[in-house]
Amino acid sequence: MGAYDIIIIGGGVIGCSIAYHLSLFNRFKILLIERNGIAGGASGSCDGILSLLSKKGGIQLELAMESMLILDNLSKSFPLDVEFRKIPGMIIIEDERYIPFMEKFVSEQRRTTNLRIDFLSAKETRGLEPLLSDRVVGAVRSTDNGQINPIRLTYAFFESASSKGVEVRKGEEVLRIERIPSGFRVETSCGRYEAGLVVLSAGSWSPLLSESLCLNLPIKPRRGQIIVTEPIERALNHTVLSSKYIVAKYNVETGKGEGLALEQTHHGNFLIGATREFVGYDRRVTSSALKRLAKTAVEAFPFLKELRVVRSFAGLRPWTPDGLPIIDIIDGLILACGHEGDGICLSAITGKLVSELVLYGRASFDISSLSLKRFKTSSAL
């Protein structure tokens, strides 16, 4: 049995960012446990859009803006190229019915932050993105936006953390977490470990582990399917979302719906997404959804019809009822989960906030709105 100061559960972008940020202090004995490989969960099955435009005004957008600054700096210092670049973001408006919704969404962003946002007419939109179809009625645009390779980012956090002494057990599944007088005992498929603090950053699987501590986390896996095309020369000037995508993202009544998320990667492939579905832990793609995604994308960008599809995949977003992550500390148990479709963007700030909670017992942002107790269902089982 090994003894540690901190055990981190989950080797996705959140667990690895936390490991990295904690390792900077050179004063903790840290163990990270991942049951598969690094980035084997949502962090390896997603887009890499660092979208500020898609964040709700208030704490979510404020954290995303801060995270973007950190990622910009880190991308220059990581030995691994994480393919970070600043690229404007656009939310295209497919139908006039969505204009009032987008106006309200943007006015809240403007009220709470200084994010640079422009409303564009149909003509202005096509002037900036000439390959768009003429069906689009306008767009919201921001130059404060970016793109990153999510798998490389997760590995960059992971490799930097291990080079600073963080121990890692891959292919080892945490089965149970138990409170003991000195902190926690963590039982895995290979052994037992003890630590004063445990960080639960197991994405969509976090509620399965919190049960052993009689803690009910209101997180559900929300599947997202994505199509990958062959690479071509750079054709887009923006990362593109649609207003239907924003409506679906924040649809708290049913949690369902889908819109367009489109990015051209560093290597020229297009990632066309994404569905939002509650189907348990099923990570399969479905032909009906892939057809719908392709149709929506071609309606917006007809040139995509000419491209060959090279693969498709699905990932599980850790959904919470209000769309915000849970970042909290409860008697030595640190919760850093529930980042839904924003975990890549929010990874850096989450790592920073958790390291502050560990070191000082409080964070540099007011994160009370991210606490577990905001949910009525969060009580002990």
Ligand SMILES: Cc1cc2nc3c(=O)[nH]c(=O)nc-3n(C[C@H](O)[C@H](O)[C@H](O)COP(=O)(O)OP(=O)(O)OC[C@H]3O[C@@H](n4cnc5c(N)ncnc54)[C@H](O)[C@@H]3O)c2cc1C
């Ligand atoms: C289709 C899609 C598109 C997306 N696009 C974007 C985007 O453009 N921008 C953005 O910011 N975000 C995006 N996201 C969201 C982002 O991918 C997630 O928010 C983020 O990856 C969550 O990271 P995580 O570390 O919390 O979870 P995960 O990456 O899922 O990591 C959790 C890890 O915990 C491990 N684990 C689980 N149970 C155990 C156990 N018992 N023992 C040990 N290990 C365990 C898992 O194996 C997994 O590796 C997208 C997601 C999807 C699905």
